[in-house]
Amino acid sequence: MLQGSNLECIRGDRVLFSGINFSIKPGELMQVRGPNGSGKTSLLRMLCGLAVPNSGEIRWNSSNIRSLGEDYFNIVTYLGHLSGVKDDLTAIENLRITSALAGIEIDEKKASKVLQEMGLEGRETLLAKVLSQGQKRRVALARLLLARTKLWILDEPLTALDISAIELIKKILEQYLAQGGMVILTTHQEIDIAATATHQLYLS
Amino acid sequence: MPPQRRINYTFLNMLIWIIRRDLLLAMRRQADVLTTLFFFIIVVSLFPLGVGPEMNTLRIMAPGVVWVAALLASMLSLGRIFSTDYLDGTLEQILLSPTSLSLLVLGKMFSHWLVTGVPLVLMAPVLGIQYDLPANALFVLTLSLLLGTPILSLIGAIGAALTLGLRGGGVLVSLLVLPLYIPVLIFGAGAVEASIAGLGFEAHFSLLGAFLLVSLVFAPWTTAASLRISVG
Numbered sequence: 001m002l003q004g005s006n007l008e009c010i011r012g013d014r015v016l017f018s019g020i021n022f023s024i025k026p027g028e029l030m031q032v033r034g035p036n037g038s039g040k041t042s043l044l045r046m047l048c049g050l051a052v053p054n055s056g057e058i059r060w061n062s063s064n065i066r067s068l069g070e071d072y073f074n075i076v077t078y079l080g081h082l083s084g085v086k087d088d089l090t091a092i093e094n095l096r097i098t099s100a101l102a103g104i105e106i107d108e109k110k111a112s113k114v115l116q117e118m119g120l121e122g123r124e125t126l127l128a129k130v131l132s133q134g135q136k137r138r139v140a141l142a143r144l145l146l147a148r149t150k151l152w153i154l155d156e157p158l159t160a161l162d163i164s165a166i167e168l169i170k171k172i173l174e175q176y177l178a179q180g181g182m183v184i185l186t187t188h189q190e191i192d193i194a195a196t197a198t199h200q201l202y203l204s
Numbered sequence: 205m206p207p208q209r210r211i212n213y214t215f216l217n218m219l220i221w222i223i224r225r226d227l228l229l230a231m232r233r234q235a236d237v238l239t240t241l242f243f244f245i246i247v248v249s250l251f252p253l254g255v256g257p258e259m260n261t262l263r264i265m266a267p268g269v270v271w272v273a274a275l276l277a278s279m280l281s282l283g284r285i286f287s288t289d290y291l292d293g294t295l296e297q298i299l300l301s302p303t304s305l306s307l308l309v310l311g312k313m314f315s316h317w318l319v320t321g322v323p324l325v326l327m328a329p330v331l332g333i334q335y336d337l338p339a340n341a342l343f344v345l346t347l348s349l350l351l352g353t354p355i356l357s358l359i360g361a362i363g364a365a366l367t368l369g370l371r372g373g374g375v376l377v378s379l380l381v382l383p384l385y386i387p388v389l390i391f392g393a394g395a396v397e398a399s400i401a402g403l404g405f406e407a408h409f410s411l412l413g414a415f416l417l418v419s420l421v422f423a424p425w426t427t428a429a430s431l432r433i434s435v436g
Contacts, residue, residue, distance in 0.1 A: 050299060051436045073302040082293025088232040089225075098294075100221045101301040101308075103214075127232075 006056035026180040029195035034203030040186040048078035077149040083140035087129035118142045133160040154185040218303045219311045226315035241323045244277040248331045259336045266335035267396035278356040281320045285364045305428040321353030344399040351412040352392040358423035359384045365430035
């Protein structure tokens with residue numbers, strides 16, 4: 001269970017948000033909403049442990065994520081709005097390296113199978129710089145099919161994706177939630193994902 | 205104990221992954237690598253032309269010139285250690301890796317040295333000939349660079365991590381890192397001077413070795429902490 005209590009974020013001398021409370025349990029989805037610049041990305045970066053909240057606490061099963069250290073990174077998968085896809089590597093190399101960094105080593109065969117599932121058949125050995133924005137996004141999202149973590153934090157996962165890819169992501173997320181995963185995501189698109197419970201968090 | 209062994213194995217695997225990745229990227233973008241090497245070659249080769257064919261003067265200048273050029277060449281490439289990863293978001297993934305960040309950073313430092321340091325070491329004896337260095341001085345020069353350039357990569361990475369994402373980071377990184385480079389310069393060049401003068405150079409090498417060991421222990425850890433601050 002992930003719990004945030006009284007989270008506050010200050011940028012310069014401006015308070016982006018304060019007094020944010022939430023808790024999500026296995027199988028639940030939390031959508032973070034709010035206009036541009038309301039601090040959605042800052043919140044997600046705090047939740048995955050990249051940034052530290054100015055005040056308040058984030059707890060995973062009642063222990064502070066700061067005290068969990070690198071163990072917390074075995075629990076969470078974060079996909080930022082920068083997709084983390086290297087232009088000078090092929091789709092396969094990108095996927096193999098990002099998964100290896102997350103602690104999952106796969107061979108080329110497995111990598112190309114996963115990429116095909118993401119609808120990148122025939123593009124596996126192309127350098128990422130010749131792929132379109134949407135295709136790069138698919139390469140980044142392919143990681144989710146391999147992740148064995150309990151919590152996914154996705155920052156605008158649907159940007160640049162076409163309708164069929166959005167359907168695919170929806171299916172992946174629903175399957176993951178049904179298996180007891182937890183998802184926190186931000187999106188400007190309306191997407192209806194089936195979950196045991198869907199929380200909405202509004203930042204203004 | 206089997207579990208212990210497994211952990212070590214994955215640690216080593218991770219190190220190999222990150223080094224392979226950086227070398228692959230360096231191969232795909234050779235211009236970046238060659239810039240450093242060409243800078244070194246050009247600076248070192250220009251001095252004999254500018255000073256003139258005065259063998260005695262050249263021999264005295266050689267260690268200092270080669271070492272200063274190596275230092276500047278290494279500094280030229282510091283910005284690239286983390287900045288590209290920072291810009292495309294891979295650095296976030298590295299920071300969120302369940303493996304020890306210090307280890308990954310060590311891997312990045314090592315590949316930086318392989319890509320920028322080792323070519324300098326290999327070119328140094330060839331360039332030293334222009335300064336009429338005797339064979340044993342060329343040998344000592346190469347050896348001193350072999351010991352010294354990893355220190356430059358290790359210390360430089362701390363500066364690169366601290367200035368990540370800042371405007372004018374290039375100037376700042378030189379200001380941060382240069383004071384720490386100076387001992388390496390003094391003892392690196394000093395070893396070669398001593399060998400030209402026919403004195404023992406072992407003391408210089410011992411000190412360089414000590415610098416290397418100390419930075420090998422502290423630099424990855426410091427860099428990891430700096431990265432967390434810069435990105436967070």
